[in-house]
Every structure is written in structure tokens, then in C-alpha cells.
Amino acid sequence: MNGRVLDTRSLCPLPTLSRHTLIPIVAYSQCFVAVAATGSFYRPFTGFLPIFFTASVIFFFDGMGNKVVTFTEQQLEDYQDCTFFTRKEILRVFKRFREVNPALVPKRMTENQPHTIVVPLEEIEKLPELKENPFKRRICQVFSHDGSGNLTFEDFLDMMSVFSEAAPRDVKAWYAFRIYDLDDDMYIGRDDLLEATRLLTKGELHPQEREEIVASVLDEADVDGDGRLSFMDFEHVVVRAPDFLSTFHIRV
Numbered sequence: 001m002n003g004r005v006l007d008t009r010s011l012c013p014l015p016t017l018s019r020h021t022l023i024p025i026v027a028y029s030q031c032f033v034a035v036a037a038t039g040s041f042y043r044p045f046t047g048f049l050p051i052f053f054t055a056s057v058i059f060f061f062d063g064m065g066n067k068v069v070t071f072t073e074q075q076l077e078d079y080q081d082c083t084f085f086t087r088k089e090i091l092r093v094f095k096r097f098r099e100v101n102p103a104l105v106p107k108r109m110t111e112n113q114p115h116t117i118v119v120p121l122e123e124i125e126k127l128p129e130l131k132e133n134p135f136k137r138r139i140c141q142v143f144s145h146d147g148s149g150n151l152t153f154e155d156f157l158d159m160m161s162v163f164s165e166a167a168p169r170d171v172k173a174w175y176a177f178r179i180y181d182l183d184d185d186m187y188i189g190r191d192d193l194l195e196a197t198r199l200l201t202k203g204e205l206h207p208q209e210r211e212e213i214v215a216s217v218l219d220e221a222d223v224d225g226d227g228r229l230s231f232m233d234f235e236h237v238v239v240r241a242p243d244f245l246s247t248f249h250i251r252v
């Protein structure tokens, strides 16, 4: 996995979405498919752009060329146990985190700093891998320890772990569900879907068109007919969406 170079352009046509006028976003095999006004056809997606991290430096070096250890053995072991990452990947994630705000995040953290130093949401959102994602704010909120969207290193590590290739489908599905459940009531309701559709289409659809999309998503995906998607309803959708795993993905 390490060292493999991916051409993110070919895998990630979606950032161009913002430059097109979207006409219909239709429900298709129970997942959102965007069709651009130009007639171009985009890959089905669930609102999560495939985003990749390509950082390659594993250790930091001090001014004298000596290796600086960022975490204790115990911390690295704990992080390995709690994430889907190897220790090399954990250190790469840390590098990415630190790059967001090097003045705030020291190269060597004390034992508490990984869960006490908080990088503001506004700075995390500017990561190139997130900034085109219409759900970037919501994603940060879901992984934030206090729901504010501000992230500690441990929050960030969790987020990257869930988006990593190694995270299993059911874990990804659970977080995708949480992200779409914008009002945190444990259901993806009509209002959540309307807002998600608005975010996905950059507000370019008429409210009536969004209503139609939401009705058709519910029509297809609301298995038990209570007018909202439980996690079970949603899992059903995800299982049948062939692109789910590749779109719910950040490369470390």
C-alpha cells in the first residue's frame, strides 16, 4: 500500500462538479447519481468525493539530522489498536495534521497534547482533499470530540482511519450515515435529504426538484415505509452501491 502512486485525476472526476450546472440529481440504484447539464455522465456517488493524501515523510528530523520520535511506543500501539492504520501511516497522518497549523501543533507532543491541542475547523476544511467536498463541515463535526468541528490529532486520526482503504464497509457505512444524519436524530429524514441534496447540487436545483429527488430516494430506500431512513435502510443502500467504498475514501 505504501509508496503506491495513484493518479487522483482519473479516480476523482467529481471536483469538476462545481464547475458545471447540474440539472437532475436522480436516485439510481438507491444512490445519488449526478448528471451534468453538458451531458457528461458522472460516476454514481454518495456525496463523498474520493480524496487522497500522498504525504510520504515518515519521521521528522531535527536541525542536526537526528530522528525525532513523535509518539511514545505506548501511544503508537494504542493508535494501532484503535485505528485501521500501521504505525507508518499513523505518523504520516500526524504529518498531515501538523501541516495544517505548524505553529499550533508541536513536532513532539506531550502525552496529553494528541487529545488536547485543537485545530480549528476552518483550517481543517482548507485541506486540498476536503475543500471541494460539500460535506466537509459536517464530516469534521462528526469526527470532532465535542461536535464543534474543531479537531484534535486523535479526532483527525479517527477520521482518516474511517476514510482509509483498510476500514471495512460497515464502519464506513456507519459514518456515512452519521454524516447524512445532519440533525443527529439517528435517522436520515426528509429534511436531512433535502439539505444533503442542496449541498450536493450547490443550491442549483429548484426546491421542487429537490423535493422530487428526496421523494424518489425515500421511495427506493425506505424499506420499512416510515418515511425516513434508519441505519438498516441505509445499509441496504450502501451494500448495493458499487462505488461506495471507493468514494468514501481518503488516501493517507
Ligand SMILES: *[C@@H]1O[C@H](CO)[C@@H](O)[C@H](O)[C@H]1NC(C)=O
Pocket (backbone or CB within 6 Å): 119, 120, 121, 146, 148, 150
Ligand atoms: C473552535 O475553534 C474556533 C477557532 O479557534 C473557536 O473560536 C471556537 O470557540 C472553537 N469551538 C469550540 C467548541 O471549542
Ligand SMILES: [Ca+2]
Pocket (backbone or CB within 6 Å): 181, 182, 183, 184, 185, 186, 187, 188, 189, 192
Ligand atoms: Ca436526522
Ligand SMILES: [Ca+2]
Pocket (backbone or CB within 6 Å): 222, 223, 224, 225, 226, 227, 228, 229, 230, 233
Ligand atoms: Ca425507514
